[in-house]
Amino acid sequence: MTDPLTIDRFRDLAEAYGAAVARWPDRYRAPGARIATTPEGAAILAEAADLDARLDRWRVEAPGPDLAARIAVSGAIATRRAALRLRWWWSGVGIAATLAGAAAGTAAVAMSVPIDRGYGVGAATDLGAINGSTSFGDITGSDR
Amino acid sequence: MLDHDPDTALLARIGRGDAAAVRLLVAAKLPRILGLATRMLHDRAAAEDVAQDAFVRVWRTAATWQPGAARFDTWLHTVVLNLCRDRLRRRPETGREATDGAVPDMPDPAPDAESSLIEAERDRTVAMAIAGLPERQRDAILLVHYQDLSGAEAAAVLDVSIEALESLLARGRRTLRTRLCSSQEDDAHD
Numbered sequence: 001m002t003d004p005l006t007i008d009r010f011r012d013l014a015e016a017y018g019a020a021v022a023r024w025p026d027r028y029r030a031p032g033a034r035i036a037t038t039p040e041g042a043a044i045l046a047e048a049a050d051l052d053a054r055l056d057r058w059r060v061e062a063p064g065p066d067l068a069a070r071i072a073v074s075g076a077i078a079t080r081r082a083a084l085r086l087r088w089w090w091s092g093v094g095i096a097a098t099l100a101g102a103a104a105g106t107a108a109v110a111m112s113v114p115i116d117r118g119y120g121v122g123a124a125t126d127l128g129a130i131n132g133s134t135s136f137g138d139i140t141g142s143d144r
Numbered sequence: 145m146l147d148h149d150p151d152t153a154l155l156a157r158i159g160r161g162d163a164a165a166v167r168l169l170v171a172a173k174l175p176r177i178l179g180l181a182t183r184m185l186h187d188r189a190a191a192e193d194v195a196q197d198a199f200v201r202v203w204r205t206a207a208t209w210q211p212g213a214a215r216f217d218t219w220l221h222t223v224v225l226n227l228c229r230d231r232l233r234r235r236p237e238t239g240r241e242a243t244d245g246a247v248p249d250m251p252d253p254a255p256d257a258e259s260s261l262i263e264a265e266r267d268r269t270v271a272m273a274i275a276g277l278p279e280r281q282r283d284a285i286l287l288v289h290y291q292d293l294s295g296a297e298a299a300a301v302l303d304v305s306i307e308a309l310e311s312l313l314a315r316g317r318r319t320l321r322t323r324l325c326s327s328q329e330d331d332a333h334d
Contacts, residue, residue: 016313017288017295025295025306051317054324055289057263058270060179067178067192071199072170076163078203083161086207 005031011044019049151216152209159207170199173217176291177224183286184228186275194227218297225283225301273323281316284309 005028013032017023021032035041157165177198181191201223209216274282280302287298288309299309 012310012314015317016310018317023288023292023294048317051321051324052289055270055274055285055320057266058183058274058290059267060182061188063174063178063192063195067195068170068174071174071196072163072167074196075158075166075170075199075203076161078200079158079166079206080161080163082203082207083159086159 005035007035007040007044010035010041014044014048018052019045020052021045149211149215149217152211155206155209155216158203159209166203169202173202173220174199177220180221180224180286180291181228183271183274183290184225184283185231186271190231194224194231197227198224214300215297218293218300221287221291221293221297221301225287270324273320276323277316277319280304281312281319284312285316285320288313 009028010032013024013028021029021036024032036045151169154165154169158169174195177195178191181194181198182188185191185194198220202220205219274285277285283302284298287293287301288295291298293301295306295309299306302309302312304312
């Protein structure tokens with residue numbers, strides 16, 4: 001929805017943003033350009049343009065090539081280091097993830113292998129619990 | 145509004161350590177940054193320090209820049225404005241004197257020495273008139289007129305509503321019109 005642009009609002013905008021309607025908020029540009037063609041609108045813009053021209057007299061020297069080069073070199077070094085640190089961090093995460101995956105895989109294998117035949121990681125303990133014999137001998141003392 | 149931030153792609157390249165993207169960003173932003181800092185501080189060496197500090201913050205931020213929160217250019221202007229304000233606060237007594245007495249940077253010298261002097265004097269008159277404004281009016285004029293920020297962007301940098309920004313601009317421009325017109329009349333009488 002577009003607000004109707006009154007001549008008072010047109011004056012407010014010119015007093016705030018200056019005579020360049022292109023600098024005004026988007027929604028006022030088209031209606032502003034229309035009012036600018038009227039005698040009253042043109043007079044308001046002429047006054048604003050006069051101040052704009054005075055302000056434009058204050059120019060600032062462009063940066064020298066040395067400053068730009070200095071900043072670009074320091075930036076290239078800093079960002080390369082930061083990128084390498086980021087890659088190093090991600091590779092660390094990758095290694096950690098691999099190790100965690102390996103550990104999880106081992107645990108999964110251990111849990112999935114049937115233990116009643118005594119082939120599993122926990123087989124000795126389980127068998128010991130059943131008949132008291134382990135790889136170190138009969139812990140129940142039955143071989144004494 | 146924030147969907148088409150033209151700097152986002154460049155920042156992503158910088159975040160990956162792309163030296164060519166670094167050079168492009170410096171070429172695009174340094175003149176704007178230095179212009180704002182010079183107009184705020186009236187001290188070229190200090191303005192160059194501010195520009196370098198601002199870019200250090202850019203390099204730190206590039207890899208983690210999140211598009212959408214704010215336009216990069218708006219964020220950068222906020223950084224520069226804050227760095228300049230810090231410097232101005234650190235020199236409360238001498239700052240104002242330096243501001244009032246400083247001759248702004250000269251444009252390229254004109255072939256004719258007299259016209260060059262006249263031009264420098266006009267620059268100085270405008271610079272002094274703007275330096276004499278209340279801080280927020282000065283900042284609003286610098287951001288909108290000289291940095292060419294939109295009203296919404298300048299309002300975001302100054303952390304005010306659009307209405308408040310327009311009020312700052314209008315009051316600032318009214319004061320400037322009075323000061324600059326009277327100084328021109330003084331010149332005409334001399």
